[in-house]
Amino acid sequence: MGQTAPPLDPYHPTPTFDTKAPELPPLRRPAILIFSKTNSFRHDSIPDAVRAIEKLVRARGWSAYATENAAIFNPAQLAKFDAVVFASATGDMFTPDQRAAFQSYLAGGRGFVALHGAGDGSHPDWYQRILGVGGSYTGHPGGADHFQTSDLIVDRSHPATRHLSPRWRWTEEYYAWEAPPRADAHVLARLDETGMRLEPKHRMGEHHALVWWRCEGKARVFYSALGHKPETWTDPAHLKLVDGAIGWAARKTGKGCD
Numbered sequence: 001m002g003q004t005a006p007p008l009d010p011y012h013p014t015p016t017f018d019t020k021a022p023e024l025p026p027l028r029r030p031a032i033l034i035f036s037k038t039n040s041f042r043h044d045s046i047p048d049a050v051r052a053i054e055k056l057v058r059a060r061g062w063s064a065y066a067t068e069n070a071a072i073f074n075p076a077q078l079a080k081f082d083a084v085v086f087a088s089a090t091g092d093m094f095t096p097d098q099r100a101a102f103q104s105y106l107a108g109g110r111g112f113v114a115l116h117g118a119g120d121g122s123h124p125d126w127y128q129r130i131l132g133v134g135g136s137y138t139g140h141p142g143g144a145d146h147f148q149t150s151d152l153i154v155d156r157s158h159p160a161t162r163h164l165s166p167r168w169r170w171t172e173e174y175y176a177w178e179a180p181p182r183a184d185a186h187v188l189a190r191l192d193e194t195g196m197r198l199e200p201k202h203r204m205g206e207h208h209a210l211v212w213w214r215c216e217g218k219a220r221v222f223y224s225a226l227g228h229k230p231e232t233w234t235d236p237a238h239l240k241l242v243d244g245a246i247g248w249a250a251r252k253t254g255k256g257c258d
Helices: 046-059 096-107 125-131 230-234 236-249
Strands: 031-035 063-067 083-087 111-115 137-139 148-154 167-172 186-191 209-216 219-224
Touching: 031 046, 046 063, 046 083, 046 230, 046 236, 083 236, 096 125, 096 219, 111 236, 125 219, 209 236, 219 236, 230 236
Parallel strands: 031 063, 031 083, 083 111, 111 219
Antiparallel strands: 148 167, 148 186, 186 209, 209 219
């Protein structure tokens, strides 16, 4: 009798690299590419995030195209999009040519929004530099403290955050890194650690940034560590943050990276 294959782990899929690009439907501009490939940890909330982002984009009257096929990262197809959104995409996802196409796309002054898992420790160094991560990812609380509620201290000067209160109450698995974002990053929300149950490696004090933007040359780059739970993708304040980030990255609102 043959052995039964072990069950697949939905949270840790086998890494794959794509070589055949998808066929794109007709797109009207502006157009947003939503990418959610996972060559590392896969979040349950990815389908909710993708649906919510598609809805936000289409409510603007823009085109949205969602895929997990990294072969879309080629010069001809990327040129059809005004910004790219990574919905908890994780791991080393690109072939060398796909990486080069993405870097060239950004060098041309396009936009990039990375959400939640798209900023964890599974990504290669070149990607982390683009995102503006200042130090190695140290994780988030586990066990009973996996999700905690605290205040985020908000800079309301950006289109993504101007609707929020200066202190925004939020529940999340709060990511942490060894150091704050790069010096050229503009922090929009940081965690108030007061009263929280955090291991020493997860404490960053007043520099615990969770949302920021920066310029990669002329490209507009935005990162938010929020969005682990599926229900965050129906939260009006969070959706407005993501919508503002996309509008900014596509250069339809706000300033920066001229």
